[in-house]
Amino acid sequence: MTAGEITGNTRVYVHIAHPSSHVRTPQTFNAAFRERGIDAVAVSIDVAPEDLHALMAGIRGWRNLGGIGVTIPHKQAIAHECDEVVGLARQIKAVNAIRREPDGRLIGTNTDGSGFIQGLRREGRDPTGLRALLVGTGGGGRSIAWALADAGVAELAIANRTRARAEELAAEIASVYPGVPVHAADPDPAGFGLVVNATPLGMHEGDPQPLPVERLEPGTIVAEIIMSPPRTPLLAAAESRGCVAHPGLPMLTSQVDMVLDFLRLA
Numbered sequence: 001m002t003a004g005e006i007t008g009n010t011r012v013y014v015h016i017a018h019p020s021s022h023v024r025t026p027q028t029f030n031a032a033f034r035e036r037g038i039d040a041v042a043v044s045i046d047v048a049p050e051d052l053h054a055l056m057a058g059i060r061g062w063r064n065l066g067g068i069g070v071t072i073p074h075k076q077a078i079a080h081e082c083d084e085v086v087g088l089a090r091q092i093k094a095v096n097a098i099r100r101e102p103d104g105r106l107i108g109t110n111t112d113g114s115g116f117i118q119g120l121r122r123e124g125r126d127p128t129g130l131r132a133l134l135v136g137t138g139g140g141g142r143s144i145a146w147a148l149a150d151a152g153v154a155e156l157a158i159a160n161r162t163r164a165r166a167e168e169l170a171a172e173i174a175s176v177y178p179g180v181p182v183h184a185a186d187p188d189p190a191g192f193g194l195v196v197n198a199t200p201l202g203m204h205e206g207d208p209q210p211l212p213v214e215r216l217e218p219g220t221i222v223a224e225i226i227m228s229p230p231r232t233p234l235l236a237a238a239e240s241r242g243c244v245a246h247p248g249l250p251m252l253t254s255q256v257d258m259v260l261d262f263l264r265l266a
């Protein structure tokens with residue numbers, strides 16, 4: 001499952017999770033290393049929150065470390081373990097990729113939101129200038145909200161089950177991007193050019209729709225971040241109403257390229 005034989009030169013990409021048994025990142029990255037002929041191996045490590053600080057202190061001395069990937073529940077806490085946080089990760093206040101510099105410094109970034117934008121653009125769906133509705137302000141949703149503002153949407157409406165979280169996020173974004181009208185909203189998709197579902201609704205059979213699908217208008221880009229199932233009930237409803245359905249997988253595949261670039265492994 002590696003790019004080739006593991007030798008003393010092979011760099012190690014560690015993906016930190018808790019628990020780790022469900023993650024697909026080692027398979028995804030080892031396949032990418034193989035395809036690109038990169039002499040690196042990806043492994044998942046299960047680290048509990050109380051052990052994160054000690055791990056990060058020790059990791060600074062790991063000279064053939066190829067980089068660190070981060071997922072639930074560590075993305076926010078690990079930002080405080082980095083020596084520098086760059087790009088949108090500073091606003092999002094969460095990190096999902098870390099590069100170790102030759103002097104041991106750890107530089108963190110976040111590719112979740114920018115991966116979503118790149119995934120859209122790769123399919124020829126540019127969010128710039130569109131009125132956008134985002135439903136859900138969890139880890140994925142927050143990152144996408146910042147990235148949509150950064151991409152220059154014409155308006156950003158944020159809906160969330162717990163409305164106070166949408167209001168807080170809208171106020172934070174408005175203070176950094178005063179040129180983007182951003183506000184908390186109901187999840188009504190009528191009149192939007194881009195509608196994004198960043199809730200888990202659609203992962204399990206019998207889930208309610210995350211928004212009133214009868215209000216979807218033809219031509220609207222309806223994007224999921226759920227990867228499994230690949231065609232959620234929302235995407236099915238969107239297609240049947242003449243919308244453009246954008247699945248969750250491109251967000252992940254775009255991030256692989258961005259992470260390899262950031263880690264200077266590419």
Ligand SMILES: NC(=O)c1ccc[n+]([C@@H]2O[C@H](COP(=O)([O-])OP(=O)(O)OC[C@H]3O[C@@H](n4cnc5c(N)ncnc54)[C@H](OP(=O)(O)O)[C@@H]3O)[C@@H](O)[C@H]2O)c1
Pocket residue numbers: 112135136137138139140141160161162165198199200201203225226227248249251252
């Ligand atoms: N494609 C990718 O690369 C990618 C990346 C990240 C995540 N994801 C996927 O995105 C989904 C969300 O992940 P996450 O990490 O952002 O989750 P999360 O942090 O747990 O956030 C969940 C969000 O959905 C809302 N929500 C949860 N249950 C709901 C319900 N029954 N009705 C209405 N709203 C509900 C929550 O609202 P409250 O604030 O009210 O709790 C919150 O805003 C998951 O399916 C995950 O696998 C995909």
